[in-house]
Amino acid sequence: QKEVEQNSGPLSVPEGAIASLNCTYSDRGSQSFFWYRQYSGKSPELIMFIYSNGDKEDGRFTAQLNKASQYVSLLIRDSQPSDSATYLCAVSNSGGSNYKLTFGKGTLLTVNP
């Protein structure tokens, strides 16, 4: 069973701080890695994706991937109360006719004003 693990939280940070969200995965053949944000009662929204080892930055968000350690993280700088949401890590396999996207259970982030 291929698994994606996240700390369920809640993770609480003060406004303006850096929030660090972590995810590990079991399938070494995983190719692509995604972070979704989900507000309560809403659908998931893709905020970052990363394919290669290293860091990828987009505004206040940085995704980090370490395939050797099977670890992917999301950093949110200058956290805002509007960042309060559940963050879902998702991992995809190699694609083709057996394409599969597996989600972690999510980490609830609360940013306190």
Add this chain to the structure above:
Amino acid sequence: EAQVTQNPRYLITVTGKKLTVTCSQNMNHEYMSWYRQDPGLGLRQIYYSMNVEVTDKGDVPEGYKVSRKEKRNFPLILESPSPNQTSLYFCASMLHPPRTDTQYFGPGTRLTVL
């Protein structure tokens, strides 16, 4: 506007009464899928479709059926709903694998089976 629509958004039904949740996308996406989301269990894939007339089981297909007769529509059918199918359901579409960066989710359907 690019979007995935689902209907109904909310549904309360009784055990055994057949129901269909519709899903439609306007982006000419090839790949569509259905997920259910339950507290403590996360998002789990029910069925997916690589293209018209091509569907396959996800992780939790028991008790569900799907069809893909047209590219834009991917209905989820519960022939005989049971209380353990009470959940929040999401339809999603993407251009084609592995372009998960093009994936959109619908707004969700909250189903309660009594």
